[in-house]
């Protein structure tokens with residue numbers, strides 16, 4: 322299955338130390354034990370699950386960007402960083418499936434490797450299709466017959482509950498071939514994972530956070546899909562209007578002006594077209610409402626176009642592997658990024 326030991330690696334990787342101050346530098350020494358809080362998805366809302374018994378023990382946390390079915394590259398990257406199951410915590414940032422060649426293989430490998438992770442928008446579509454195809458009497462009986470299934474879906478098109486989604490054939494195909502075991506793994510990925518200690522607060526989420534809301538009030542559809550924040554403060558899926566959500570998030574960091582010298586800050590200016598005071602006032606919510614001492618550092622994916630984005634309090638790790646660019650992993654608390662080159666499997670959107 323997911324044998325990391327004897328697979329020949331044909332890719333070169335880039336291995337570098339981050340040029341900026343990082344989680345451990347800013348927030349104090351890394352801690353040996355962090356509480357792990359999961360935020361489960363129920364409808365469009367998010368609720369914190371009772372996970373106080375879960376602890377992260379001393380070891381590395383590996384945050385991996387969008388894999389999109391790139392199984393070989395994922396396994397090679399894990400081999401390259403010497404992933405140790407049971408000692409390291411492997412956190413996948415969503416979109417395990419979609420666009421790439423091996424969606425089922427990636428889910429099985431994630432499970433075999435003991436990975437945790439968060440749900441991405443492509444994962445979400447596949448999960449919803451799986452549920453629909455298995456609940457609907459007419460589709461359930463023809464899952465193995467692609468042509469027949471297509472006929473039935475065309476026939477019941479008016480009743481498909483996905484008016485707010487694009488119905489992409491690929492997601493239906495992945496869903497109809499998905500085993501119960503794969504479904505159970507994928508559908509149990511929460512919307513967010515929060516690793517928290519006395520001086521540490523790390524959040525894994527697929528797309529981003531609405532800085533106006535505390536963690537348990539985030540909208541699951543938003544945190545799986547947002548890219549920008551509009552002038553009125555609303556999150557948006559597109560990149561056209563407003564500013565990248567992470568620019569806003571970093572601009573409100575209490576650390577942005579005092580703790581770092583200017584040459585180590587990649588992004589310190591508040592975007593010009595956004596009402597600074599409005600955002601600053603509302604954005605204290607994540608910190609204060611959630612009782613945190615400092616602004617959480619957010620690890621996310623979903624934005625291959627902007628690529629690897631390393632800022633004071635946000636780390637964007639979708640570096641477009643499925644488009645022939647890189648698959649990236651951020652290693653905490655060493656604060657290193659390791660990347661693997663990937664062949665292109667999908668046209669750039």
Ligand SMILES: [Mn+2]
Pocket residue numbers: 416441442443527622623624
């Ligand atoms: Mn995505």
